[in-house]
Amino acid sequence: MCGIVAYIGAKDATPIILHGLKRLEYRGYDSAGMATIQDGQINIRRDVGKLARLQNLVSEQPLSGNIGIGHTRWATHGEPNERNAHPHMGATGEVVIVHNGIVENYISLREQLLSAGVTLKSDTDSEVIVHLVEQYMAAGYPFKDAVGHTIGELQGASAMVLISTQEPDRIIAARVGNAGGIAIGIGDDEMFVASDMPAILDHTRRMAFLEPGCMAVVSQNDFSIQTLSGESVSPELHTIPWDPVAAEKGEYRHFMQKEIHEQVRAITDTISGRVDFSAGAVFLPDLHLTEATARTINRIVITGCGTASHAGMVGKVLIEALARVPVEVSIASEFRYADPIVDENTVLLAISQSGETADTLAAMAEGGERGATLWSIVNVIGSQAMRMAAGFIPMQAGPEIGVASTKAFTTPLVDLYLLAILLGKLRGELDNERVLQLVKELARLPQQVGTLLDREPQIKRVARTLMNMQHCLYLGRGIQMPIAYEGALKLKEISYIHAEAYPAGEMKHGPIALIDRDMPVVAIVTRTRWYDKMISQLQQARARGAPIVAVATDGDERIEELVDHVLWVPDCSWMLSPVLTTIALQLLAYHIAVLRGCDVDQPRNLAKSVTVE
Ligand code: AGP
Numbered sequence: 001m002c003g004i005v006a007y008i009g010a011k012d013a014t015p016i017i018l019h020g021l022k023r024l025e026y027r028g029y030d031s032a033g034m035a036t037i038q039d040g041q042i043n044i045r046r047d048v049g050k051l052a053r054l055q056n057l058v059s060e061q062p063l064s065g066n067i068g069i070g071h072t073r074w075a076t077h078g079e080p081n082e083r084n085a086h087p088h089m090g091a092t093g094e095v096v097i098v099h100n101g102i103v104e105n106y107i108s109l110r111e112q113l114l115s116a117g118v119t120l121k122s123d124t125d126s127e128v129i130v131h132l133v134e135q136y137m138a139a140g141y142p143f144k145d146a147v148g149h150t151i152g153e154l155q156g157a158s159a160m161v162l163i164s165t166q167e168p169d170r171i172i173a174a175r176v177g178n179a180g181g182i183a184i185g186i187g188d189d190e191m192f193v194a195s196d197m198p199a200i201l202d203h204t205r206r207m208a209f210l211e212p213g214c215m216a217v218v219s220q221n222d223f224s225i226q227t228l229s230g231e232s233v234s235p236e237l238h239t240i241p242w243d244p245v246a247a248e249k250g251e252y253r254h255f256m257q258k259e260i261h262e263q264v265r266a267i268t269d270t271i272s273g274r275v276d277f278s279a280g281a282v283f284l285p286d287l288h289l290t291e292a293t294a295r296t297i298n299r300i301v302i303t304g305c306g307t308a309s310h311a312g313m314v315g316k317v318l319i320e321a322l323a324r325v326p327v328e329v330s331i332a333s334e335f336r337y338a339d340p341i342v343d344e345n346t347v348l349l350a351i352s353q354s355g356e357t358a359d360t361l362a363a364m365a366e367g368g369e370r371g372a373t374l375w376s377i378v379n380v381i382g383s384q385a386m387r388m389a390a391g392f393i394p395m396q397a398g399p400e401i402g403v404a405s406t407k408a409f410t411t412p413l414v415d416l417y418l419l420a421i422l423l424g425k426l427r428g429e430l431d432n433e434r435v436l437q438l439v440k441e442l443a444r445l446p447q448q449v450g451t452l453l454d455r456e457p458q459i460k461r462v463a464r465t466l467m468n469m470q471h472c473l474y475l476g477r478g479i480q481m482p483i484a485y486e487g488a489l490k491l492k493e494i495s496y497i498h499a500e501a502y503p504a505g506e507m508k509h510g511p512i513a514l515i516d517r518d519m520p521v522v523a524i525v526t527r528t529r530w531y532d533k534m535i536s537q538l539q540q541a542r543a544r545g546a547p548i549v550a551v552a553t554d555g556d557e558r559i560e561e562l563v564d565h566v567l568w569v570p571d572c573s574w575m576l577s578p579v580l581t582t583i584a585l586q587l588l589a590y591h592i593a594v595l596r597g598c599d600v601d602q603p604r605n606l607a608k609s610v611t612v613e
Contacts, residue, residue, distance in 0.1 A: 002029065002071060002072060002073050002074050002086070002098075002099070002100040002180065002195065003024030003071065003072035003100075003195050003196065004069070004070070004071055004098050004159065004180070004182070004193070004195035004199075005017050005020030005024070005069070005070040005071075005192075005193070005194050005195075005199045005200070006068065006069040006070070006098075006163070006171050006173070006192065006193035006194070006218075007020075007066075007068055007190065007193075008066065008067040008169075008170070008171050008191050008218060008219065008220050009066060009187060009190020009191060009220050010066065010189045010190060010220070011066065011190060012064045012065070012066065013036050013065055013067055013068030014036060014062070014063060014064050014068065016068075016192075017034045017036075017068050017070035018034065018051070018054070018055060018058065018070070019202065020070060020192075020194060020199035020200055021034070021051055021054070021071075021072055021199070023196075023199045023201075023202070023248075024072055024194075024195070024198065024199050025050075025072070028074060028398075028399025028400075028401065029073055029074050029399070030048065030049070030073060030074065030075050030080035030380070030381065031046065031047065031049065031072070031073045031075070031080050031082070031084070031085035031086075032046065032047065032050070032051050032053070032054040032070070032071065032072045032073065032085065033045060033046025033047065033054060033070065033085045033086050033098075034046070034054070034058070034063075034068060034069065034070035034071070034087065035063075035068060035069055035070075035087040035089070035096045036064060036065030036067065036068035037067050037068070037163055037165055037168045038063070038064055038065035040165050041093075041165065042089055042093055042094075042096050042163075042165060043063040043065070044063075044087055044089060044096065045057050045061060045063055046082060046085040046087065047082055048080050048081045048082050048085060051072070067163055068163070069087055069096065069097075069098045069161050069163055069171070070087075071085075071087060071098035071099075073085055073086055074381075074398060074399055078123030078124045078125075079123065079381070080381060083121060083122045084122045084123055086098045086099060086124075086126060088121075088122060088124065088126055088127040088129075088130050090130040090131045090133065090134035091118055091131060091134060092134050092138070093165070094134065094137070094166050095130050095134050095137065095143075095162060095163075095165075095166075096130065096162065096164075097126060097129055097130040097133070097162045098126075098160070098161050098162075099158060099159070100158065100160070100179050100195055101156060101158035101159055101176070101177070101179025101180065102125060102156045102157065102179065102269075102272060102273060102396075103125035103128060103129065103154050103155070103156050103158065104156035104272065104273040105153075105154065105155040105156070106125035106128050109128040109132070109154075113131050113132075118131050126160075129150060129154065129158075129160060130162070132150040132153060133146045133147055133150045134146075136149045136150060137164070137166060143162075143164050143166060143170070143172060144170075144215070144217055147160075147162060147172050147174060147215065148174075148215060148228055148230070151174055151176055151215075154176065156177065156179075156272065156273065157176060157179035157212075157272070158174075158177070159173075159175050159176075159179045159181065159195060161173045161182070161193055169219055169220070170217050170218060170219045171191070171193055171217075171218040171219075172215065172216070172218075173210060173215065173216045174210075174214070174215040174216070175210045175211065175214055175215075176212065176213065176228070177212050180195045180196075181195060181196065181209060181210070182209070182210035182216070183195075183196070183197050183207050183208070183210075184208045184210065184216055184218060184223055184235070185203060185204040185206065185207050186204055186206040186207065186208070186223075186237070187203055187204045187206075189220060189221060190203075190220060191218045191220060191222075191223060192204060193216070193218055196248070198248045201240060205239050205240040206237060206238070206239055206240075207237070207238050207240055208223070208225070208235035208236065208237055209236075209238070210225065211233075213227055213228050214226065214227055214233055215228055253594070254402065254590075254594075254601045255401040255402040255601045256402035256406060256494070256590055256600050256601055257590060257600075258402075259401070259402050259406045260407075260583065260586050260587060260590065261453055262397075262398065262407055263406065263407045263410050263449050263453070263583060264446050264449050264450045264453070265398070266395075266396070266397040266398060266407040266410070266411050267407075267410060267414055267445060267446050267449060267579070269396040269397065269398070270394075270395055270396045270411040270414050270415055271442065271446075272396070275418070275439050275443075277439050277440070277443055280435040280436035280439055281435070282421045282422045282435070282439070283422075284393055284415075284418060284419060284422055286391060286392050286393060286394065287419075287422075288390070289426065291427075294422075294423055294426035294427050295426070295427055296345055297325055297345060297346075297373075298325075298326070298345040298346070299325070299326050299327070299328065299342075299347075300319060300326070300327045300328075300346070300347045301327075301329075301330055301340070301342060301348050301367065301372070302315050302327060302329045302330070302349045302350075302351065303329075303330050303331065303332045303335050303350050303351075303360060303363045303364075304331070304332055304350060304351035304352055304357075304360055305331060305332050305357050305610065306489065307353075307405040307408070307486060307489060308351040308352055308353065308357075308405075308408075308412070309329065309331045309332070309351070310409070310482045310483075310485050310489070311351050311377075311409055311482075312329045312349070312351055312416075313481070313485070314413055314416065314479060314482045314578050315327065315329075315349070315351075315413075315416035315420070316329050317478065317479045317575075318417055318419075318420040318479075318575055319416065319420040319423060321420070322420035322421055322423070322424040322429065322438070322575075323420050323423035323424040323427055323429055323430075324424070324427070324429050325423060325427070330363075331359075332350070332357070332359035332360040332362065332363035333359040335363040335366065335367070336359060336362040336363045336365075336366050340366065340367065340370065342367050342370045342371060342372040343370070343371050343372070344371045344373070346367075346371075346372040346373070347372065347373045347374075347375055348363070348364060348367035348368070348372040348373070348374050348375070349375045349376070349377070350363065350364050350374070350376040350385050350389070351376070352376065352377075352378055352379075352383070352385045353378070353379040353395065353397075353400055353408035353609075354378075354380055354383060354608065355376070355379070355380045355383020355384055355386050356385070356609050357609060357610050358610060360385060361384055361388065364376070364385065364389070365388070368388070373390055373391075374388055374389045374390050374391075375389050375390065375391045375392060375393075376389040376391075376392045376393075377392070377393045377395060377412045377415050378392055378393075378394065378395065379395040379397050379400065379408050379411070381394060393415045393419065395407075395408060395411040395412055395415060396411065401608075402600070403493070403601065403602060403603055403608050404490055404493055404494050404586075404589075404600070404603065406583075409486060409582060410579045410582060410583065413576075413579050413582075414442070414445070414576075414579065417442065417575060417576065418442075421435055421438050421439070438573075441572065441573040441575075442576065444572065445572065445576055445579060448569075448570040448572050448580060449580065449583060452569055452570060452584060453583070453587075455567075455568065455584075456587055458567075458568075459587040459588055459591060460591040462549060462565045462567060463592045463595060464591075464595060465547075465564075466520060466549070466588075466592055467592050467595040467596055469497060469520050470497065470498065470518075471497070471498045471499070471500075471514075471519055471520075472488070472499040472519070472520050472521075472522060473499075473500055473501075473502065473511070473514065473519055473520070473522070473546075474487050474488040474491075474499060474500070474502070474522045474523075475501070475522070475523045475534070475541075476501070476503070476523070476534075477503060477504045477505060477534055477537075478528055478529065478530040479575065479577070479578055480526060480528065480530070480581060481501075481503045482578065483524055483578050483581045483582050483585065484501040484503075484504075484522075484524055485501040487499075487501070487522060487524075487581075487582070487585030487586075487588070488500060489501075490585060490589035490590075491585075491592065491593075493603050493606060494589055494590065494593040494598055494600050495589060495592045495596050496598065496604070497592070504523065504530075504534055505537070507541075508540070512540065512541075512544070515540075515541050515544040515545075515546045516544060516545055516546065517545035517546065519546055520546060520547040520549065521541045521546045521547070521548045522548075522549045522550075522551070522585070523537070523538055523548060523549070523550050523551070523563070524550075524551045525550045525552050525556075526551060526552060526553045526569060526574070526577045526580075526581055527556065527571065527574070528574040528577065535558065535559075535562065538550065538562050539562065542562060547564050548562070548563040548564055548565075549563065549564065549565045549566070549567065549588075550562070550563040550565070550566050550567070551566075551569060551584050551585065552567070552569070553568075553569060553571050553577075554568050554569065554570055554571050555571060567584040567585075567588065569581055569583075569584055
């Protein structure tokens with residue numbers, strides 16, 4: 001999600017905006033910019049890369065004014081570069097915007113503007129907004145109404161802040177759906193607007209918050225809020241007790257906990273604009289996939305590291321089940337040296353949150369040299385893994401700060417589900433009725449994730465029973481086997497407990513020798529076709545005295561008598577159940593690590609992106 005800061009008041013806006021953007025750096029971004037109005041003119045400074053580049057640019061080419069807007073961009077549409085960085089100005093030079101979110105119908109709006117003779121200067125969806133506002137203002141609408149009418153033409157969730165030389169005494173801010181918040185900071189003879197409180201907490205703790213579907217008009221000494229249909233809203237004023245740093249995590253103790261809880265939003269965003277739930281259609285436009293090319297694929301190799309490779313293991317089950325394409329999962333550090341057998345009918349699909357993991361990039365290079373078609377699922381737009389690929393799927397999870405991947409695991413699971421459906425449809429394996437059923441299941445997922453997250457207190461209680469264990473064995477079968485690996489990795493990397501994962505069916509071939517009362521077992525026993533087999537494995541572990549925690553489906557009446565604790569997850573399609581079982585295990589690992597006093601966000605020896613071999 002992008003960061004937004006705006007100011008209007010008696011002081012110079014420039015240092016206030018730059019300081020506010022600095023406070024938002026934790027969100028992650030790939031470019032930054034700001035604009036002010038001075039002497040009836042909009043001045044813009046923006047650049048790709050970190051804030052320091054913008055600060056240097058501003059010191060070389062100063063700008064000032066008592067009204068201004070600033071932005072840190074997390075690219076979703078258009079490469080990270082100067083021309084795609086915000087703010088964006090229209091054709092007349094009278095209006096400038098910073099925007100957070102996605103304009104889902106931006107392609108048709110771009111075409112509409114181009115056919116009206118408008119010159120578009122960027123690849124972004126955000127730029128179309130400011131041109132539309134200018135067109136309404138040229139038609140005689142006041143600034144606020146021009147913004148309101150423009151919003152009526154947009155589809156998708158947006159948060160936006162605009163200023164105009166035509167009405168330089170006000171900032172217009174608006175929220176449509178959930179695309180990041182808008183806070184209004186109330187100062188003395190000055191006002192602030194920001195996507196997140198840390199940007200303005202140094203100046204004021206008195207705030208009002210814009211609800212989705214509302215617009216604010218903010219002047220130097222006052223502000224008003226109305227719904228997008230024009231009804232006045234009396235704002236609720238808050239006094240924020242947090243210090244700026246703490247507010248970066250909001251009400252969460254760690255970024256990891258915040259990002260675990262952001263998964264409702266992240267999963268919603270990774271679905272956004274990609275499914276027509278009524279027609280039963282899936283769109284992954286950045287893959288450039290046609291029926292003809294889909295039918296030429298005779299094998300898919302999924303590669304990645306760590307958590308990303310576990311996502312690939314789930315992807316294998318999904319793609320083979322729905323598209324009937326053979327899938328192999330090869331961890332990148334092995335693939336790159338394995339003398340792999342690939343050809344032009346092989347797709348090498350790399351999964352990488354950072355898009356910069358050295359082993360994954362090397363695997364892509366190796367596969368590409370041998371003729372494979374390269375695809376990637378990435379979170380960082382403009383990253384190498386995105387640029388090297390012939391087609392890609394953005395995770396759209398927003399920046400992930402915690403070293404332990406959470407939403408950058410569950411969003412690829414959803415992306416792989418969508419890919420499996422698209423491939424299955426194009427290859428004639430899925431009819432429309434089946435696709436409708438599959439996307440209907442997907443539509444329920446965000447709410448099921450929310451239900452599960454509300455159970456965090458119960459999971460924390462189970463964590464307390466396990467916090468002093470020295471070893472732990474994670475077991476799963478079928479589509480849940482990769483989740484056993486992912487759950488064990490989460491526990492290992494943030495609590496430093498030795499956790500091992502095994503395909504449950506393998507226990508009798510050796511590992512069962514480990515089982516005794518000092519070897520707790522975490523078993524994923526959700527309602528899938530492997531359920532009965534898992535139950536018999538549990539009975540074997542139980543018979544040898546192991547303490548057992550099961551991840552089980554709501555309503556399962558057998559499980560409680562077999563285990564010591566149950567982490568309940570809502571009932572959902574077996575193909576989407578890994579999203580829920582993973583989140584239960586993320587929370588388990590998180591709370592065990594916190595109880596052990598570990599540095600959850602920056603675990604020892606680990607980096608967020610392993611850009612070296
Ligand atoms: C998992 O929690 C770790 N963050 C690590 O395994 C990570 O998934 C791996 O290093 C791959 O990173 P990437 O997704 O950025 O390529």
